[in-house]
Amino acid sequence: MIKTFQGKSIIVGTPKDFEINKMIIKELRNVGFDSVFEISFKYQKFKYKNLWQHAKSFCKKNFGNRPHYKQLLRFEQIEPDLIQQLNELPDVDYVLLIRPDVYSPSYIDVLKKKSKKCVAYQWDGLKRFPAVNDVIQKFDRFFFFDPADLEGNGVLPVTNFSPISYRPEELFDSERITDVYFSGSYFPKRAAVLGKILSQLFKLGKSIKYRLNAWKLRENKKYNLTTTREFITFEENMKNSYNADVVIDLVFTGHSGLSFRIFEAIRFDKKVITTNQAILKYDFYDANNIFVWSKKSDIQDLKRFLDAPVNPISDFLKTKYGFENWIKYVLDEGEYISINLPEN
Known part of the structure; x- marks a missing residue:
């Protein structure tokens, strides 16, 4: 062909x-x-x-x-x-x-x-x-x-x-397996929101891996979060996402466009917890797959979301994105x- x-x-x-x-x-x-x-x-x-x-x-x-x-x-x-x-x-x-x-x-x-x-x-x-x-x-x-x-x-x-050239056998790594994964640059407000989400997930017994990237050591003492100067590649990040059940996505202040994490989740049928309210308007939005975190979110809402099965994304939408x-x-x-x- x-x-x-x-x-x-x-x-x-x-x-x-x-x-x-x-x-x-x-x-x-x-x-x-x-x-x-x-x-x-x-x-x-x-x-x-x-x-x-x-x-x-x-x-x-x-x-x-x-x-x-x-x-x-x-x-x-x-x-x-x-x-x-x-x-x-x-x-x-x-x-x-x-x-x-x-x-x-x-x-x-x-x-x-x-x-x-x-x-x-x-x-x-x-x-x-x-x-x-x-x-x-x-x-x-x-x-x-x-x-x-x-x-x-x-x-x-x-x-x-969604990157399409990476095969599952390239991405799977048993040592990376976790319930929840987040990776992003450090900003004080972002770290505070991440801390709130992770504290609820920890109470629900979820295993968590996160990366807060910064050139200087930063710390959120309230939620015991620290930054790392060991930046990893996009491919390594994608492997981490692939080997997690849930990916956290925190929207960057100043825009409402969707990050790569969202489209990786579409391709690999992962759940997403995101602060990006705009995602509610997209054709792939599914309440079983995407949880939009807000100040009103509580642990019971989160538990119901995590307990619900993933609804596989259609081949049409996977092709489209x-x-x-x-x-x-x-x-x-x-x-x-x-x-x-x-x-x-």
Whole structure:
């Protein structure tokens, strides 16, 4: 069977956090791409050239609606080398940028000339990264995952996706088995909510594994939670989720888009405890599978949820939110199921 992208080529740029770029490249090769060229990068240490540049950055950040202006300055520092690397690549069929706000407009102009179709996906909200507005019109198709960001600009809706290239035998690990798993970055409010949820689960006799990631040691003494500086890869996180019965998902302040944990749970028929109220509006929501935690939640509600059997997700929904359908929809190639977002 000939795959849609067999014989096709793509340039892809993604964040390198937790080696998520490696997962995306694996997914692209799995759906048939013969040639995958990566332009992801890691920032180098940055030092302001002078007091004027520092002051300008301060003003842009605090008064110019550019909270990540320093990010662009850091990119400018490495841009000449990145453009030289880009010019050495052959022309391709597609370009896919995830988090296009980390690239400068001038770099994107050069990048566009390398492909027949250039698309981008912003998987963080506009409130956090408003600078992305400067580059939306440079792309043939531009996507957001938060319903609040879809007004105007000709942008399109899309969710995150389920990785489909990982087989159960790759993911199963008897030493990782647990009832409940959580992984996420540390923020004081997030740690407090996590503590409340875990304390209820502990009372119900559930085994728990959690990771609160932070560069510095942090602690929530009330719930005896501590952070770790030992960051693990996206693939390791997925293995941990796969070997848990229940995955906890705590929405990031500032957007209501759904995290990867949700789509992994869809693929592997896992239960989810989430603070993201927006999930109630999605077509895969099932009260047996998804518990929306709020201030009103109590231990009996949680117990009823955990005791109820999982309702297997339909093959249609697993296909819809799987990577193969996702990339066909994003690139507008082949037959696909459109991925819409609920009304804000």
